[in-house]
Amino acid sequence: MANKPDNNNVDIIVAPSAGFCFGVKRAVKMALNAADSIKPGEGLNTLGPIIHNPQVVKSLEERGVFPVHSLEENNGGTVIIRSHGVKSEVMDEIRKKGLKVLDATCPFVKQAQDYLLKASEEGYFTIMIGDKNHPEVQSVISFAREGRYLIVNGAGDLKGIPVSEKLALISQTTQDVNFYNSIINEIFKIAKNEVLVFNTICDATKIKQEESRLIASSVDVMIVVGGHNSSNTNKLNNICRAIQKNTYHVETEKEIDPDWFRGAKKIGVTAGASTPDWIIERVANFIKKAAKHEGANDLLNLSKCVRLD
Ligand code: SF4
Structure with a gap:
């Protein structure tokens, strides 16, 4: 029955x-446009899957856009940077190697990278509230100077905060707003110096x-x-x-x-x-x-x- x-x-x-969302639409559109104009034999590769959706990745593969896991795997093709962005050192390597690149980093992720870099250069210890394994978090936090950062994904991570330092807080763009606010409140309770908060949840x-x-x-x-x-x-x-x-x-x-x-x-x-x-x-x-x-x-x-x- x-x-x-x-x-x-x-x-x-x-x-x-x-x-x-806007950033994903933009990245997929950029990849599709590139696929339409690619010459036979030219490679077109996204550094990591363009988005976290296997069905979309498969449909892009059918148009000639393949995910690679490293620049070495790229083999001379054009590298598409997905909306999450990449670590600053990867961008440096792309420039050093003179690779063709199509940068589809979401402008909001780029903005988070810029905020974090500026705060870090101004001497703040940077704290990113997010999942340390997520590519966007890895990309944004890579802009922190000299390893002066901490990734927080739960109250248990707060004990690693150097509370006497000036702190700059930033969030993964897809963070749960309530969770971000609860972590900010906890940090305010223990911080002994200035705390700068960036609202980067898009x-x-x-x-x-x-x-x-x-x-x-x-x-x-x-x-x-x-x-x-x-x-x-x-x-x-x-x-x-x-x-x-x-x-x-x-x-x-x-x-x-x-x-x-x-x-x-x-x-x-x-x-x-x-x-x-x-x-x-x-x-x-x-x-x-x-x-x-x-x-x-x-x-x-x-x-x-x-x-x-
Ligand atoms: S920041 Fe992330 S969630 Fe927001 S529009 Fe960009 S890619 Fe989408």
Whole structure:
């Protein structure tokens, strides 16, 4: 017996901001334009996957754009720098080797690099709130002078802070706003010198998080769409799960179990910054069918979602 919700009156609410952010759209567009103008035999390589979404990486490979893990692997092709940016030493090496480069570093990540460099040059000990394994964090923090930095990803990391120094705080652009604020408050309590705070969480992230919180608090089931290796999608998943325990993180519609929607009247959908529209659409369409769509409402926008509260 197929698992279906109790009746047809199911609202499916998709966050207006779901999917590609400005920086990701820009990077993918730059890669696609380069793929269109590439001459036969020329290499076109992204340093690391262009975004944390295997489906998009695969579709770029079909157009001749391949991820490489190091400059050595590049083998004379054009190097595309993804939206996360690269470590300053990698950029130095690219210049030294005279490699052809297409820099798709998101301007907001570039701004964070500039802030951190300036603060570091002015003698501040720099603290980045983020995941030390994330390429954006590695790229931004590489601009700190003489190893005078600390990456903080939880209250347990705070003990490493040299509290008597002037401190400059910066955040990963996709950080959870509430988490960043809580860490800032903890640092204010222990700091014995000046503390400079840069708000580098980008607006796209803030809007996405706010919409996801709002939707998660008004639905019976929340679906978060995006690469399992995508840091910002995982953060959205955690944010939604803290509000709505029936939250599921899927990469594509193939991972959805229709049983999740049994009895649900409202189903929310959000998606990380590296999730393309076509995957979101496929997920939404799958949900419509799974929720026995004949009587279900069309996809709603956030203004309707606001009224549901
Ligand atoms: S999340 Fe923000 S900072 Fe990061 S790539 Fe997208 S627009 Fe740029």
